[in-house]
Amino acid sequence: MEYADGKVKDLQIAYIGGGSRGWAWTFMTDLAMDEELSGTIRLYDIDAEAAKHNEIIGNRLSAREDVVGKWNYTVSDSLQSALTGADFIVISILPGTFDEMAVDVHMPERLGIYQSVGDTAGPGGAMRALRTIPMYVEIAQAIRAYAPKAWVINYTNPMSLCVKTLYYVFPEIKAFGCCHEVFGTQKVLKGILEETMGLKDVKREDIQVNVLGINHFTWFDYASYKGIDLFPIYRKYTEEHKEDGYKEADKNWANSTFECAHIVKFDLFRKYGLIAAAGDRHLVEFMPGVGDSYLKDPETVKRWKFGLTTVDWRKKDLQERLAKSARLAAGEEEIELKPTGEEGIQLIKALCGLTRKISNVNIPNTGHQIANLPESAVVETNAVFERDAIRPLYAGELPEQIKELVDPHVANHERILKAAILCDFDLVVEAFLEDPQVKGRASREQVEELVRDMLRSTAKYLPEGWKKYL
Amino acid sequence: MEYADGKVKDLQIAYIGGGSRGWAWTFMTDLAMDEELSGTIRLYDIDAEAAKHNEIIGNRLSAREDVVGKWNYTVSDSLQSALTGADFIVISILPGTFDEMAVDVHMPERLGIYQSVGDTAGPGGAMRALRTIPMYVEIAQAIRAYAPKAWVINYTNPMSLCVKTLYYVFPEIKAFGCCHEVFGTQKVLKGILEETMGLKDVKREDIQVNVLGINHFTWFDYASYKGIDLFPIYRKYTEEHKEDGYKEADKNWANSTFECAHIVKFDLFRKYGLIAAAGDRHLVEFMPGVGDSYLKDPETVKRWKFGLTTVDWRKKDLQERLAKSARLAAGEEEIELKPTGEEGIQLIKALCGLTRKISNVNIPNTGHQIANLPESAVVETNAVFERDAIRPLYAGELPEQIKELVDPHVANHERILKAAILCDFDLVVEAFLEDPQVKGRASREQVEELVRDMLRSTAKYLPEGWKKYL
Amino acid sequence: MEYADGKVKDLQIAYIGGGSRGWAWTFMTDLAMDEELSGTIRLYDIDAEAAKHNEIIGNRLSAREDVVGKWNYTVSDSLQSALTGADFIVISILPGTFDEMAVDVHMPERLGIYQSVGDTAGPGGAMRALRTIPMYVEIAQAIRAYAPKAWVINYTNPMSLCVKTLYYVFPEIKAFGCCHEVFGTQKVLKGILEETMGLKDVKREDIQVNVLGINHFTWFDYASYKGIDLFPIYRKYTEEHKEDGYKEADKNWANSTFECAHIVKFDLFRKYGLIAAAGDRHLVEFMPGVGDSYLKDPETVKRWKFGLTTVDWRKKDLQERLAKSARLAAGEEEIELKPTGEEGIQLIKALCGLTRKISNVNIPNTGHQIANLPESAVVETNAVFERDAIRPLYAGELPEQIKELVDPHVANHERILKAAILCDFDLVVEAFLEDPQVKGRASREQVEELVRDMLRSTAKYLPEGWKKYL
Amino acid sequence: MEYADGKVKDLQIAYIGGGSRGWAWTFMTDLAMDEELSGTIRLYDIDAEAAKHNEIIGNRLSAREDVVGKWNYTVSDSLQSALTGADFIVISILPGTFDEMAVDVHMPERLGIYQSVGDTAGPGGAMRALRTIPMYVEIAQAIRAYAPKAWVINYTNPMSLCVKTLYYVFPEIKAFGCCHEVFGTQKVLKGILEETMGLKDVKREDIQVNVLGINHFTWFDYASYKGIDLFPIYRKYTEEHKEDGYKEADKNWANSTFECAHIVKFDLFRKYGLIAAAGDRHLVEFMPGVGDSYLKDPETVKRWKFGLTTVDWRKKDLQERLAKSARLAAGEEEIELKPTGEEGIQLIKALCGLTRKISNVNIPNTGHQIANLPESAVVETNAVFERDAIRPLYAGELPEQIKELVDPHVANHERILKAAILCDFDLVVEAFLEDPQVKGRASREQVEELVRDMLRSTAKYLPEGWKKYL
């Protein structure tokens, strides 16, 4: 890469999982609309054909006249060639297929355990991690060997464990994880502010928050807009809308598997005093499964107005995206140049020195950014991004009650990483038993059987070491 | 205070030491030029007449047509009335008079100990602290009683000990210390960048640095301008200019008691690899007094091209400022509306929510912002200022060699605070003996005699408890 | 001191508070019965006559034929002369008189706050600390000046704050605090073991315990006798005797102001799972005063079968001890040579190298002996005593529930030390308000008035600095 | 196990590596001479025949009339059967054969790297660890499954990494490592004391020391015998005997591969001020290989008067032990009942509650027993052993200079554990390069080739995962 006059040229970005039909196009769109960056995107994917498609789509986009960000898209046929010489590495992969995800999400239902997402915590998150971690071990080793100074941006879930694995294998890695759930909650605050105060065109980025927690279970203990403290406004709103929640202008929880009415979030505010900063579908998976669980059964879920993301839906959605991919590659459809709301490009620019930016990020807690979590935990807090540096802000302490909710997940991250690299069945069972969604809802025997069945059903994407248990 | 539409009205600022002939006018100037803030400045000073003068000067300024920042200046006749209801408290006082400062700076010369400033470290800094700390104990108690939620900005030296005392007495205080030495070094970098790269109009604030250390002995381990790493540029420059240093356009070290040629700073870079970020006059006072001390004797000082600030000079300067005060109050002279380069007003605006700002600040290390200094140390690092919040950035670790230079000063801060509140003679002797400028250069007996003489000669401004030793 | 052939000769022990009518004789008795130590006891007391009496009593004892431990007792007329050359320093003083103690114990009763001891926590403990800390500042300064290498044994209450003050003033001091409450609880365990298992002559020292907590509020999370776990035995006993408690052979709580039936202790075991290891009179003062307080009123106290130690009783007791002192000095009565059960002499012997001993001790938590208390807390745990060294054992963590009980006292120790050295009225009020016995039971105004009255009534023994509030 | 009247009956001890021809007989001897313990020893070994031999030898010994400690020796044919129901688990195994050890010790000589032992640090220690760790993963998993409450005593080298692996896999394990090097140094002190002070029959256990460091690289910062400080005595002796060293009565370094003249130890005392507490053969392997290395070449080794333990010697020695095993099993030779000087049995007795004992032990630093090493390091310090508990003593801080020697080994323990479980070639190379014996003495290419050759030559005892590199 080369900096001159406020622009960076010849930036080399390796994109692992570059065959994606979805997030890749988001990334291309943002790149296309920014004139201060240019260079090469090296697409790497185990599905080489998919990568090839995106190469075509990307280069077609770059060639358009209305596109100011010009990039050269190429397919790399090995990790080594993708990484060697890269300035940035983007990782966004799907570990396994939707068949494996169906096991993650739905098999635990036999014990009454419903999962709204199933990719982060809970049995689904754990199983997905067991497939993902070995891949991340390999990726980290490759980065250490071929691009040890590159910045690594992770988008894959389970976020905390992906980032944790990268740092475990290669502690000097310059990696961080990005997730937009916080932005979603900023938008909720923006909407409430506009609705209640009559303000217009509040920018999402101007909702300043202090972020603390772990990915998909983050919290704000501070939210301001200019000279206005948003906490009293939020408090009043949550009291008045505890039943109907907050409805985004263009979204409707009842029509979408991804949306929610935010009343779980409102309820958590009432109980814990902080603003939970992820979609309700994610938040509920971190909470205890016994007692008044938001995920008790499908009826309860309906009452709390969020959706259970079925894998059937995902499969159908994939078909549509495959079709779209074909159309894009064939030039039958064009990518629409509309800002996506992602900050990825902004962060890359900041790391190139073009701006200085404060944003939320998932990295190990080595700066003690959350004072009462261990250094080894991967946490999500704000950080300053500047040329070749990320500096976490001191986010303070989690309140004791919330810390008690977070602690078992942090402990499970340690446990699952260990389970994955040792192929240790008992540790998986322990992780399930300690997961709040499982704890107290099934016997050890039931859990052992579930773990065994889930391993068996996803064995195709698991290392050899698990064979002995199956 | 009241926020509306991007402005803050009716801000109440208590100014302790408001009779100042110097910094007060700087503050007034900045306030006068900013149209987003308005309110009342409550001037409090033990010299009531001086405060009265500034009331007149301030209100006269506010009345000018070319002034956009309108403030009401009033004199408060007690700490209680100044503080009650204040949103911000600014403290900038002179503990004692220049007669006491003459003792601080010059009496140690009898042991061959020359001090270029004498208000921070060394015998002078310690004695000044013994006078200052009791005042700060009282101020902190008053803030706790009358304005516990106000933001407190300290400008008095010794900075670290003033801030430390405030937090010691009232741990919940929202206090921080501001110093412009870092800005001075950013300006040096800006100048070198312009000189060597042919750039123009680089803004001081765009020289992004990572600040770590203690006040007047801060360091940069990172310095960037946009996409450019300033370290290789600085390295080259310091090698080529190790003898002549860097000369600021409008400044000449040989003509001024405050200036320097920065060759101490260049020499420290060669030895330690980081950019020392204070004026050379300050830096040298933290370094060992034995061996190749930059402060060995006046000849050595001359060779290193910085000045020993004599108190005679300060006394003369005061006379001029007194005269100017009279002229300003009488309307015979006008304050010039020129930006002063201080960030105080900017920080106040950020704390009001009008902006978000990253700046260097002196606060306790409770956020572990410097990972290898104790939590109780008052450190200087960057922090984010936003509405009603300061969040330190994680600054990393001091390199081992620099930490060894910093450690004795951090230890002396503890010792001197303790000595001041216990009126403990032996602790002062110990603090002198452990100060790097004194260590190894005088016997315990000599130091005991020096301490006794210095206490005796400044007794007028010291608490009763010291009497028993004099 | 001089070691040879398993004995230590010419040991120099300074005894501050050496005019005591009580503990001094205990100490003399133990010294008299041990043939491995000899030397000089330097008695220092502000009541010089009392010290003189003990000189006579001590030397008379040493002269007896049945006495194997020969010591020379002398009166020192200054701290300097007592300390210079001392190997050990014993401190056991009464800060003020019983008139001040009457204020400590009884004045808070006007707010319904009853204190069973009033010398450690609660309003009484705090006021006593305000008198004691200035004396300990002076003692610590004297030790630093005249005997910096001597071992210092503290017996004065409030223990934690006395030890804390010594280390605050002179961090390198080799000081520790001894208290026999733990021994008392070991004796209860011994008694229960003998009673339930039919064992005989179990030695108190063979009841091995893991001690953790703060003085007078210590806990055992482990208690063994040889191969036997005492926890199940204790659990069973406390269930069967929750009403009648445990009755020591030669003691009866109803007859004595110092005794108890241990049913508070049993109740705490039921609630918290650990064995509280101090007399019930002490334990209750650390517990919350609202809700089911053991100290709600005299009737409640009676129901829990412990005594409120009245100061009238103490005054009467003193008269008897004064009379005894006169008889002992006159040779009309002899000291009885019976082991006292104190470990002080054993610890001195261990520090001389004659034995190696594990015992409980009060020192700062600088070895992280209690992992979840701050380093600056003075804690009580086991330590190994050997020649010129005390090495704390790792005691582990306080269980979360008990930590919540301990935390406000640890915080108050910081607060009260600070209040005492700054003469800071508001900090005393805050300390009262945060004390669990006071918290929630009185308004700030009531507490301010109480503090003012207590300070006024004990002003004779307080530093000048308090005058301004009275 | 069952405790009654000062004895423990029916103790179940699993002995992993129970086919040993050497240490097993030491253990049997100590058991045979102690009348307070009895029970069953379950011998488990991958060499079932060897275990069978020891079963015969053990039972034959137990049957002797002069034996007071009666034990039943049995062979277990699986880890599961050995562990289920065990109270104690002893692990003492040889990972691989002497052929692999020959690779460990001698192959690095091609780069000029001579190793005196080759089982702890250096290339040999690392390679041995790569073979051992997978076995310990399996053992730890088995203990977690079958005997999670049992006490585990490790004797296998590399000690630190064996203990570290056990805790990594099963953090709740009650494991510790025993090594007699410290005893050896206590004996040196005892000998010097007797020699210089004319004392007789000083007991090794009465040489009280404060132990701090890591296994085979431990240090004393304190050594006393009763009232006598041994440091001045040791200092004088080392100065007078810097050339000839200290000669144990019955030992001669020149005749034995295991002995030394202790002049390395004396030299380290001169340089670092503490007493190094392991045999010189071990100590030298931890020191830098560049500069004045004690291991520069065989001539240097000779000058420093210690031996390079050749594997040929070990192989010959094994032949003798095999022959002895046959004779013992056949009853042609009897085990001699002479105390072995090991403390293993004493520690077991303490953990049974029969005694309370202070001894040195290898465990994770979770009690912060060494204040300036990380919690995750396995350290060697003193601890108190009592019924079902080990409580580390606070050992203080390693002096800065020694910490700098220890740090790279602690870092390598992390690295090698990770390398072993990930089968990560680059981490092994990094570990070699960071090992002080290798650092600065070979290029990365040379080291990569050496690592590859060593892995290849020992592949039979390494996991599959390494195949891809060979």
Ligand SMILES: [Mg+2]
């Ligand atoms: Mg996400």
Ligand SMILES: [Mg+2]
């Ligand atoms: Mg300054």
Ligand SMILES: [Mg+2]
């Ligand atoms: Mg006591």
Ligand SMILES: [Mg+2]
């Ligand atoms: Mg060993």
